[in-house]
Amino acid sequence: MKTTETTAPVPAESGTPVTKIDVSAKKPGGKKKEGTTLNVFSHGILIIWAFMVVMPLLWAVMTSFKDDASIFGSPWSLPDKLHFSNWARAWTEANMSDYFLNTVLVVGGSLIGTLVLGSMAAYVLARFDFPGNRFIYYLFIGGMSFPIMLALVPLFYVVNNMGLLNTIHGLILVYIAYSLPFTVFFLTAFFRTLPTSVAEAAFVDGASHSRTFFQIMLPMAKPGLVSVGIFNFLGQWNQYMLPTVLNTDPEKRVLTQGLVQLAVSQGYKGDWSGLFAGLVMAMLPVLAAYIVFQRQVVAGLTAGALK
């Protein structure tokens, strides 16, 4: 408790955490016993919920080390020994390595594309006055509110007609297009907050518009790019609906799809232990990334919803 509180992403905490080091006064013997039962009650709920969040995840990790017989026989028993072979089997035989690679390729390409194209559009929309500026801006952010499912049927045929169905680059282009509304929205607001004087000075010194953008403005926008990048990374890494519709070639499956297909079709010879190993494999990288970049992730995601 005496470590400095790393609470909310918003630094304006009204001084709460700073004065909080008064550890001595925490003794329950104080005369203020107002709401003791309430305290027990609320603490209880907080702990129970933490437990309910963590339990399924731990259960999955535990199960991934068990053999099939004990998965079915006694779901909650500890593994008799650590069956690492589950993991090896999932990685190679169940093609998790391929799905992993596909996901990395798709998300890597989409993320770079989203950030580059999104910041280009946002920069122009934020800092230049031209006819149609408002219209294009609202056209972009309008995409945040309508149900993707509606467009999915015609989208399938658009992608199909272009010969992009079941291709990695086709999926990348679609991911970018669907990530643009929020990215443009977020970065437009961000570019507006950056000082104009630097860009103007560069321009006076003879830098072209594009050079000013890539060498001056983009580096200055780094904090915004990180936030929106994390948001897009999580969204694209976890995407399920778009690949389910646009990517039906077993070879090109991404992680979420591959896992679901394995489970649904039981194509993997009913190998539940291998499936759990795959499940944990897909969970751990994002959980680990979250724990390491906890603060940025939270800041990026909440900034997204606070609009």
Add this chain to the structure above:
Amino acid sequence: MQHGKYRFIVGFLAVPLGLYGLFVVWPFIQSIYYSFTDWTGLSPEFKMVGFDNYERMLDDDIFWKSLQHSLLFALLLPLVTLSFALFLAFMINVGGRRRKGGPAISGVRGSSFYKIVYFFPQVLSIAIVALLFAFAYNPDSGAINSILRGVGLDSIQPLWLGDPNLALWAVMAVIVWSTVGFFVVLFSAGMASIPADLYEAALLDGAGRATTFFRVTLPLLWDTVQSGWVYMGILALGAESFAVVHIMTTGPGGPDYSTTVMVLYVYQKAFRDGQAAYATTIGVALLIVTLAFAAVVMRLGRRERLEF
């Protein structure tokens, strides 16, 4: 800054706008057009049929079932999720025991720990979460019934996803599980920006925790709650419910269509039954529901806010 301005603007906007127009806006416009045709999606030929699809939709029992479920998702899920998240966030940020010489308000002990842990499900793919819980719900060998047996409740062994009366609730519980943490963190950020002297004034006036919550925290947080409500509703109508229902429930949207939601029905009609035109018609209905939902929340929200 005028030299070459338009060339630059066009150069920078062309690619993003082109991609967006091609993959998002164009299909969206097309889908409304297709809803007036008899297009199967399998062959390129189709003809205009006017409002036939819409008439068919109104006579379609499964459509009404899916609409009912989607409405339940859009209304109940945000209510449960946001109320629970508000409660947790209040406990974490304001609910701490008052300490002598300490600040007027503080969170309970370990609040930062709770915030980190509660957020876990948010970073996981909803598909993976759905898969995990599909195993947990398994009536014979799943974790949940096994717990029930473990505590001596052998007689209570629900079929969960196999029971038409329970399946929908089981699916909804998973969405709550996976989204509460996000709103705890979101509301915590909002609560942190409420000035402490407001709480101090409330305390001086002798307000208890419940009063403080309803008179100080909630009104000041109302904007965040409202946008959270819309956000959650759109999730519950769209991507989130699709993944959960599609993955967790068997057959055509659960036993006896008991978990079919509108997004799932659109998907099935388009990609399973080869009725693309009819699917887009249901999609248009879904769009109307979504927009109506957002409008209602905004309207109700405005009235609430004036009370304070």
